[in-house]
Amino acid sequence: MVPIPTKRRFSLARVLDHWYIACAAHELGARPLARTIFDTPLVLFRSEGAPVALLDRCAHRNVPLSLGFVEGERLVCGYHGWAFDHDGACRDVPALCGAAEGKARRVPRFATREQHGFVWVYMRPDVEPEREPYAFPHLDDARYSTVRHGMDFPGSLHATLENILDVPHTAYLHRGLFRGVKKNEITAVVRRTADRAEAEYLGEPRPTGVMGSILAPGGGTVTHFDRFILPSIAQVEYGLGAKNHLVITSALTPISDFETRLFAVATFRTVIPAPLLKAVLLPIGKKVLEQDRRMLQAQTDAVQRFGGEQYVNTDVDLLGPHILRLLRQAERGESPQEDLHEEQVRLRA
Numbered sequence: 065m066v067p068i069p070t071k072r073r074f075s076l077a078r079v080l081d082h083w084y085i086a087c088a089a090h091e092l093g094a095r096p097l098a099r100t101i102f103d104t105p106l107v108l109f110r111s112e113g114a115p116v117a118l119l120d121r122c123a124h125r126n127v128p129l130s131l132g133f134v135e136g137e138r139l140v141c142g143y144h145g146w147a148f149d150h151d152g153a154c155r156d157v158p159a160l161c162g163a164a165e166g167k168a169r170r171v172p173r174f175a176t177r178e179q180h181g182f183v184w185v186y187m188r189p190d191v192e193p194e195r196e197p198y199a200f201p202h203l204d205d206a207r208y209s210t211v212r213h214g215m216d217f218p219g220s221l222h223a224t225l226e227n228i229l230d231v232p233h234t235a236y237l238h239r240g241l242f243r244g245v246k247k248n249e250i251t252a253v254v255r256r257t258a259d260r261a262e263a264e265y266l267g268e269p270r271p272t273g274v275m276g277s278i279l280a281p282g283g284g285t286v287t288h289f290d291r292f293i294l295p296s297i298a299q300v301e302y303g304l305g306a307k308n309h310l311v312i313t314s315a316l317t318p319i320s321d322f323e324t325r326l327f328a329v330a331t332f333r334t335v336i337p338a339p340l341l342k343a344v345l346l347p348i349g350k351k352v353l354e355q356d357r358r359m360l361q362a363q364t365d366a367v368q369r370f371g372g373e374q375y376v377n378t379d380v381d382l383l384g385p386h387i388l389r390l391l392r393q394a395e396r397g398e399s400p401q402e403d404l405h406e407e408q409v410r411l412r413a
C-alpha cells in the first residue's frame with residue numbers, strides 16, 4: 065500500500081469491573097454452555113438451579129470444561145473426571161486416593177446473576193462485585209409490552225455503541241425506513257456524567273419514513289433521548305404525547321475486540337395494539353439492524369486493513385467521543401464525579 069496516514073490505534077477499552085450478559089436464561093439448561101467475553105473462554109452451568117461461570121479451562125490438562133457434563137451440583141471434566149463446584153474448587157479427582165482439594169486445582173470463578181431472563185457475568189474473576197447488573201426499564205410494568213432480539217455485530221464495542229446511538233447515519237443507511245431525506249434543524253443537549261453520556265433532542269419532529277408514520281400518523285414533535293450507560297448499555301427513548309412511549313435498550317457484550325453481541329429489549333406502550341405494532345415493526349427493525357451489521361463489517365474490515373483508525377469527529381458526532389472517554393476512564397478504574405459536561409449542538413436531522 066502507498067503511504068496513507070493512519071493512526072496505529074483503535075478505540076478499544078476493556079472494562080472488566082462490570083457486568084455483561086452471557087446468555088439468555090433459557091439457553092442455560094442441564095448442559096454446560098461455552099461463551100466468550102473479552103476473548104476469555106467461560107463455561108456456564110447450573111448448580112442448585114443458580115448459574116455458575118468458571119474459566120473454561122480444566123485445572124488439570126487445560127481441556128475446556130464445557131466439553132464435560134454436569135453431575136449433581138458439580139461440573140465434571142470430560143477427560144479425567146475432575147469435578148468442580150460452584151466456586152471453582154476441585155471436589156473430586158476420581159483416580160486419586162488422597163484428597164481432591166488443592167489451591168492449584170481451583171478454576172477461576174466469575175460472579176453471576178440471573179435477572180429478567182438474562183444471565184449476567186462479572187468479568188473480574190474471583191471478586192464479589194459491589195454493584196448489581198443493569199436493570200432493564202418497564203419490564204415489571206403491566207402497561208408495557210416487550211420484544212427481545214439478539215444478534216452479533218462484527219464491530220468493536222465502541223463502534224457498535226456509537227452506531228446504535230448515532231442519528232446522522234439513519235437518513236442515509238436507513239433511508240425511507242427510519243428517517244427521510246427532508247431535514248429539520250434541531251437542538252441536541254449533550255450531557256456527560258460519571259456513568260453515562262446522553263443526547264436529548266429538543267423540538268424534534270416525528271421521524272419520517274415507515275417507522276414514524278406508524279408510530280405517529282398525525283405527526284407532531286417527539287421527545288427523544290439517546291443514552292449510553294457504562295459499560296455497554298445503549299438506550300434510545302422516544303415519547304409522543306402521554307400515550308406513546310418506546311424504550312429500546314441494548315445490552316452489548318464484547319465477545320472479542322471486534323465482535324459484539326447485542327441483547328436488545330424493546331419496552332413500549334402505544335395507542336396502537338401491541339401485537340399489531342410487533343407484527344409491523346419487528347421485520348423493519350430487523351432490516352435496520354442488518355443494514356447496520358453490514359456497515360459495521362465494512363468499517364471493521366477497513367480499520368483492520370489499514371492497521372488502525374483515522375477517525376475525524378465533527379460537532380454532530382454527539383456521543384462517540386464521550387463514550388470512548390467514559391470507557392477509558394472506567395477501564396483505568398477511575399470514577400470521575402467532577403468530570404461533568406453539558407453543551408448544546410445544532411444539527412440537521
Ligand code: FES
Pocket residue numbers: 122123124125126127141142143144145146
Ligand atoms: S484435563 Fe480435566 S480432568 Fe484431566
Ligand SMILES: [Fe+2]
Pocket residue numbers: 227228233234237238352356
Ligand atoms: Fe443504524
